[in-house]
Amino acid sequence: MKESLASTTILGKDHTGGVPTALTLDLLRLQGEAMTLGQRAKIVGRFSPAEQIDIHQEYATAQAVFWKKWTVFRCSQAGEGDPNFGDVQKVLGVNRYFAREIVNPEAGAFIVDLGGGSGTVPASFTKQQREGLAGCAIIDNNDLLAEKAEQRLKRMSIANSRFINHDLADGSLPEKLSEIISAAKPSHVVVTTNWSLYFLDAPTRTLFRSCLDPKVIGGRPSRLVANCITVGKFDREKLKQGFIKHLPSYLARFPKTTFRAIQALKQMEQFADELTETTILRTAGEFETLMREAGLTIAAVNPTLLWGQSTAITAVK
Ligand SMILES: C[S@@+](CC[C@H](N)C(=O)[O-])C[C@H]1O[C@@H](n2cnc3c(N)ncnc32)[C@H](O)[C@@H]1O
Missing domain, CATH: 3.40.50.150 (Vaccinia Virus protein VP39)
Incomplete structure (x- = not known):
């Protein structure tokens, strides 16, 4: 019998990379607008064959553009x-x-x-x-x-x-x-x-x-x-706390680079x-x-x- 889409569990409990756990595909479709391309690509196998082709193409293009841009x-x-x-x-x-x-x-x-x-x-x-x-x-x-x-x-x-x-x-x-x-x-x-x-x-x-x-x-x-x-x-708060905690030692070791690093944070x-x-x-x-x-x-x-x-x-x- 064909698997019921409505009851298909999308992701297991270990998957905490930004996609909510235990969503059904229907629920996911309802939230489709809110899903990022990266999230859709991660669970591409759950989409219809036609949607999979679109996601593959969209993802490959976006990746190439992203890495060249940065x-x-x-x-x-x-x-x-x-x-x-x-x-x-x-x-x-x-x-x-x-x-x-x-x-x-x-x-x-x-x-x-x-x-x-x-x-x-x-x-x-x-x-x-x-x-x-x-x-x-x-x-x-x-x-x-x-x-x-x-x-x-x-x-x-x-x-x-x-x-x-x-x-x-x-x-x-x-x-x-x-x-x-x-x-x-x-x-x-x-x-x-x-x-x-x-x-x-x-x-x-x-x-x-x-x-x-x-x-x-x-x-x-x-x-x-x-x-x-x-x-x-990344948890930005934890990164910020760690950076501030070690700032004096960074400044002592790499003063110029630390100033440059601070200037780069916004773009980071x-x-x-x-x-x-x-x-x-x-x-x-x-x-x-x-x-x-x-x-x-x-x-x-x-x-x-x-x-x-x-x-x-x-x-x-
Ligand atoms: C976050 S950077 C890491 C670069 C390097 N490992 C480092 O530590 O600085 C990710 C790298 O993956 C490369 N990359 C992305 N998509 C790729 C692909 N389809 N094939 C080969 N490399 C790819 C990017 O061009 C980029 O240089």
């Missing part, structure tokens, strides 16, 4: 151009902590950075970690970033490093990736993703499955290390608002579920980044 603000480095996200990140130190302490690549590792932007993760390693790498591939489909990322990697003297312009939204990895990895002769492969992967569930699962597939990484020891927003949205809020409107923001729990469904095992979860607002998950095959 390229300069979101992917500039601290001190570069106008006050930007990089200044805020440098002050907060979350990228440094994620890259150095959690990703913490061993000598001989090859880094694959999914949605890697201008190379924030490799650029945040210590000099020693960077010099020990066998190679690095940043995969991102924003061509405005290619030159910036390549120059940054060159400055960092990371061996065998490159930016690969590739769209990950359908869950596919670049065809030449396995060849690139094997040419670098790494001892390990570490796949990272820092606040990226805003794709639909199915391609995200495919991506998780294939990024640790021996066909891609050549059977070397490997892990996936993802940093994501803990509850799928605007960026975060637009991100929430257009994008699938998954909770850490949802990322873990997708990883398990992709056949991975969760090896470690660190929920302490950014005063608990961000969570790093390490998974292995």
Whole structure:
């Protein structure tokens, strides 16, 4: 018998990324106007086939427009151009902590950075970690970033490093990736993703499955290390409190950058608002579920980044 739409539960209890829990599809339709594109995209499978096609197209277009629009603000480095996200990140130190302490690549590792932007993760390693790498591939489909990322990697003297312009939204990895990895002769492969992967569930699962597939990484020891927003949205009050609490130490360590970070805060809020409107923001729990469904095992979860607002998950095959 056909499933009654009216009684279809939309989301389970773990899904707290901004979509109300336990709504029926009919209720959801009634509230359709109020749902953001990101929310509709997150539950796309619940819509009719025709609606699904529309949501897919609308989502893909909005994502491309969004990331291009915010390229300069979101992917500039601290001190570069106008006050930007990089200044805020440098002050907060979350990228440094994620890259150095959690990703913490061993000598001989090859880094694959999914949605890697201008190379924030490799650029945040210590000099020693960077010099020990066998190679690095940043995969991102924003061509405005290619030159910036390549120059940054060159400055960092990371061996065998490159930016690969590739769209990950359908869950596919670049065809030449396995060849690139094997040419670098790494001892390990570490796949990272820092606040990226805003794709639909199915391609995200495919991506998780294939990024640790021996066909891609050549059977070397490997892990996936993802940093994501803990509850799928930042609590601004908590971020503000944490920032104010640590302000004296930030000012003492990075006076210029801290002033720039303060100047960037208004735009940060605007960026975060637009991100929430257009994008699938998954909770850490949802990322873990997708990883398990992709056949991975969760090896470690660190929920302490950014005063608990961000969570790093390490998974292995
Ligand atoms: C929040 S930024 C994170 C960038 C970088 N990981 C960092 O920590 O600075 C998200 C990145 O995902 C990339 N992205 C968005 N959609 C993508 C897609 N379909 N394929 C590949 N990359 C994509 C964007 O261009 C952007 O650089």
